[in-house]
Amino acid sequence: MDEAHAEEKTAAESSTQGRKKGSNQFTLAKEQGKKPPKGTNQFIKGTREKHDQETRDKMRAERAAMFLERVVEGQEGAELPERIAASKSLLPYGKASLSSIQQTVRDEPANEAEIMASLAHLLSANSGALRQLLEADPSLRAALQSVLQGGPVALNAPQQSSEKAA
Secondary structure (H helix, E strand, O other), X not given: OHHHHHHHHHHHHHHHHOOOXXXXXXXXXXXXXXXXXXXXXXXXXXXXXXXXXXXXXXXXXXXXXXXHHHHHHOOOOOOHHHHHXXXXXXXXXXXXXXXXXXXXXXXXXXXXXXHHHHHHHHHHHOHHHHHHHHHHOHHHXXXXXXXXXXXXXXXXXXXXXXXXXX
């Protein structure tokens, strides 16, 4: 087995000894005055993969858009009415329509567990917010102390903005 491998290696070395660096079968044939070998590639062999239908449709659409752009720019010798029609057909692709960017936001009421989880996360992440709440509303401090001690909770209704202004 080693002898066969050694023979292959010497055969490969002998075939590359006479070559210059950067030469290939085509340049060697040209230097020697021979007819260049027939090249094989995916097109000659017929092994090239074809584009699927979706890709071909995208390519056609792009070519059509490019043609319409040339018409709008006046490169295709189109008259004004034709250029206006081409502009109208390209308009949806250049500027977004309201229906494509419009979003509907539904405010669904959160359940108590979600509210508790978000409140716990907010207060644990930002202890300064809890301190500001306790300083701003003394009744909240009293209610929290009552909850921590296991007593009943009585909260006053939050002040309205009209009462603050008065």
